[in-house]
Amino acid sequence: MMKIRILLFTLLAFFVSTLSAQSGEMDNEAAKLYNEGNSQMKSGNYAGALESYAGALKISKDYRIYYQLSSVYKKQRKYEDAEQALLECLKLKPDFSTAYNSLGTTYYSWGKFDKAVENFTKFKESADDKKLQERAAKYIGLAYAKLGEEALKDKNYQDAEKHLLNAVENYSYDAAYLKLADVYVETGRYEEALKAADNAINYRDKKSSVPKGAPYFYKGMAFKGLNDKEKAKENFKISSSDKQYRDRSNHEIKYLN
Numbered sequence: 613m614m615k616i617r618i619l620l621f622t623l624l625a626f627f628v629s630t631l632s633a634q635s636g637e638m639d640n641e642a643a644k645l646y647n648e649g650n651s652q653m654k655s656g657n658y659a660g661a662l663e664s665y666a667g668a669l670k671i672s673k674d675y676r677i678y679y680q681l682s683s684v685y686k687k688q689r690k691y692e693d694a695e696q697a698l699l700e701c702l703k704l705k706p707d708f709s710t711a712y713n714s715l716g717t718t719y720y721s722w723g724k725f726d727k728a729v730e731n732f733t734k735f736k737e738s739a740d741d742k743k744l745q746e747r748a749a750k751y752i753g754l755a756y757a758k759l760g761e762e763a764l765k766d767k768n769y770q771d772a773e774k775h776l777l778n779a780v781e782n783y784s785y786d787a788a789y790l791k792l793a794d795v796y797v798e799t800g801r802y803e804e805a806l807k808a809a810d811n812a813i814n815y816r817d818k819k820s821s822v823p824k825g826a827p828y829f830y831k832g833m834a835f836k837g838l839n840d841k842e843k844a845k846e847n848f849k850i851s852s853s854d855k856q857y858r859d860r861s862n863h864e865i866k867y868l869n
Contacts, residue, residue, distance in 0.1 A: 642672035650680060658684050675704035679711060682718070691722040709738035713748070720755055725762070728755040753783025760791055769799050784815040787822050793830040797837065805834035825854025829861055841868050 638646065649664030665681045668674070682697035695718055701711045716731035729752055736748030760775035772795050779788035789812035796805035812827040832847035845868055852861035 638674050638676070639672045642668040642674065642677070645671070646674070646677055646680070649677075649684075653680065653684055653687075658688055673700075673704065675701045675708060675711075678704070679708070679714070682714060686714075686718055686721065689721070691718050694718045695722075707738065709735055709744075712738060713751075716751055716755070720751075720758075725755045725758040729759070749782045753779045753781075753785050753788065756782065757785055757788040757791070760788065764791055764795060767798075769795050780811070784811070786812045786816045786820050786827075789815060790822055790826055790830065793827065793834070797830055797833045800837060802834040802837040805837075806831055809834065823854050823856040825851035825857035825861070828854075829857045832861065832864060836864065836868065844868055 645664045645668035649661040649668065652658075652661040652664060661684050662681070665677055665684070668677045669681075678697045678701035682694040682701065685691070685694035685697060695715065698711050698715045698718065702708060702715075705711070712731045712735040716728045716735060719725070719728040719731060732748050732751040732755060736745050736752065739745050739748060756775045756779035760772045760779060763769075763772035763775055773792065776788050776792045776795065779785055780792070789808050793805045793808035793812060796802065796808055809827040809831045812822065812830075816822065816824075816827075828847045829851035832844045832851060835841075835844035835847060845865055848861040848865045848868075851857040852865070854861075
């Protein structure tokens, strides 16, 4: 039901300059290969970019080369290789906050959401720009939401609630609120389910992938649990207008009559 589309976690244009071969000392030959690799990656020639970066690293173990190397591996979905390149990058420059962001996105794409949270948190703590800190908080929220979703699938309601509350503490995410409503319905905490469902409605983004009828379905389930049949029917009727919830909602309405 909840489909979290991974965002393209791009950095601000400011960071382009920090990765320029001219922004710090780098051997001329290494810099030439590094810049060639950047051009090849931009054009989609990943094999050529990897070859150029490998050649550059033979000359100079520069953190920027490792960072760009990780970017190619991520584009190829070679997450373990990307991880190793980023760890080498951070060994050389531990205060390079952008690498923590990149590690976070690597782990997120890899499905290692606990490590994603850890590195997005480091990114937030090391970023000195308010907008980047806000962006990091959003990423933390998305990763916690994934952890909550996994726990809910396993019917581990305690962990699901904990992760989802952490998610919305960092980012007012409608899908996380919706999953909280699900947790509360399943555990008989109907008043809390109503609040969570209302938050899912109130914080819905225009680009949200959450079905519009979903929060109303869980409101219906909560009112059903509270033995308020009229309000339950009212919300099930709203959710039934959503094709993804039509059958479930009509089923509930039928047995409330």
